Amino acid sequence: MIKFSKRQLKTPKMQRPVYLVTGGMSKFGRSIPEKRTEELVIDSFVEAAKFIDKSPAELKEYIHSCYYGHFADHFGDQLLGESVIHDRLGLDPLGNIGIKTGGATGGSTLWEAFKAVASGYSDCVLAMGWERMDEVPTDEGNNYIASAADKDWETPLGHIYTGYYAVMAQKYWQVFGKEEDSFRQTMAEIAVKNRGYARMNPHAQGPMDITVDDVINSPVVAYPLRALDCCLMSVGAACAILCDEKTANELTNNPLEIHVAAGSHTLRVADRRDMEIPLLPNESEDMYKDLGDRFPGGDRYPGFTGFLAARMAAYYGYRMAGVIDPTEDFDLVELHDAFTISDIQTYEDIGIRPYGEGRTYVESGDCYLTNPKTGEPGKLPSNLSGGLIGNMHAVGATGIMQAIEVGQHIWGRWAEMHEPQSKWDLFGRSKPDDWTNLQVDDAKRGLAISHAGVGSHVTATILVHPDHQLERNES
Amino acid sequence: MSTNDRGTVKVENGRYRFKGKFHYGYPNDPIRNEDGELMGITNPRDLTHVHMYGGEAPFFEGLGQGKLLGTRCDDSNCEANGSIFIPFRIHCPDCLSKNTIIDMTETAQKGATVHTFMITERTGAFNTLPKPIRFVNVEFEGVPTILMGYLSVGEPKIGMKVVPIFNTTNPTYTILDLSWVPEETNETELPEGFTFG
């Protein structure tokens, strides 16, 4: 049984508020052979500058230090790739640092950038993330990704990372999904939804117009996971500019307050010891008293079914921003849908639903822009970008892409960034005839979750329109 | 790569003694598009890394001898005192004192249960396990951790009783020397080189 000290559970308190000023992203693809990584990075930076009507040179004048998220050096076959990028962006001699936390690298990059501004070290920072996973064949890519598991205890087992997560999926599927067809259907709905939303996103690599049956009939990867339950492997870049209040207001008239928190858990799931469930502000101990009765085998926490790192990122992050109930307090979320079933697990870890009831977030229709059951706006639309399943998972860029997507909704500029025919043409993609504006009406606050593999690292990035801050309990 | 001059290493007087070849280079080739334009190059190479097991060496040696070793925190001031760790942990994650190595073979032979599992046809480069791979995550009586391994006989099921088998004939000195089979599996059904220890 693991216990945490009070000091460890302290709500992070920053020295000053931090704002997201702008962000941009490149095209995402399974492979982009015509461009070097630096070119994709520059594409995203130019988009970020343009978004606030600045030239790249003008925006660069504000930047004081740089945070680079790039997970897998061996994919790029270049150590200190961050220095290459920094030089090509013409940002020497500013201080810069590389950040790598597996699938959560993008979110962790924002975390570092956020702290640099909050501490007063810098008034304006660049958080830039990218990944290049197309320069080795897929089976070598699988081996490289599997190298992020424990090299002595896990990697030799098949050299296949999906497998290390799939054992968790299996446990959740049997204990909480009870192997029900209806649960399988719900998983598939997520894949259909996210690929469908990706159709409206010119950056997206995996748009598809599919049905639940298509997902359920797609090839088995590791039962119950099928090909269409799984996220993409991608190339691309995304960046964000974070500032203190004064600098933010010099750069734009509409900065968004940003909070970033992080949690972690053992790299090997094998090592996870039992503990009491750390409660989120909208939960009580009573809620979980009979969890093991309702879901036999589900009383071992976090076991193989909960992501403690996600729980802790929300635990710190919600208290930093004054969030009580994520469904009420947020207007949209971008979640790390590496797999449909891990998406459901995350709904519980971050308190959108209590443990054991994640599926109802989908089944109620709350996760849609328009609830298909009621025809009314969904309570908390998720992954309107298409997520990792429909848009991309260019690891170092993913968490940053998610935050920018959430930001574009709060800024009310989602359509402007996704509709123009010129952008579809530039990326060589054809805009669907039924293109639909996915802008969330009147979005004020949103959340992005960035997550590594079996849950070794997770960050929660919360964006808040400054006119719509939540009351914070300073205890 | 020819294997007769493949690199080997010994440790003598606390220093590595390298013998043979550890890396092989090859000329690169251009990569062109359908119009014949240069897009990039290949970067071929073979290389051998060296990796030390340190305090975990007894575990990997033990597998080839038919033993499953774990560790236990015996620090009476530690909250985790008495906790058994398998995967083998050199130090207690709570108090960081050096754990005691304990033989878990009998515990594993008597009461190991499949906590969860997965079956896949997909593997990465360098995989040596036969496909489909069947991972099993094995729970032991009185142990807070759950060990990942692979099942060599039969189909996995949550709650099924399994026993360890070991590659004692021709050990690789990796985690692959440990595998699992359903209780009451016959010795003749075991994969080549494996025994019950």
Ligand SMILES: [Zn+2]
């Ligand atoms: Zn201890």
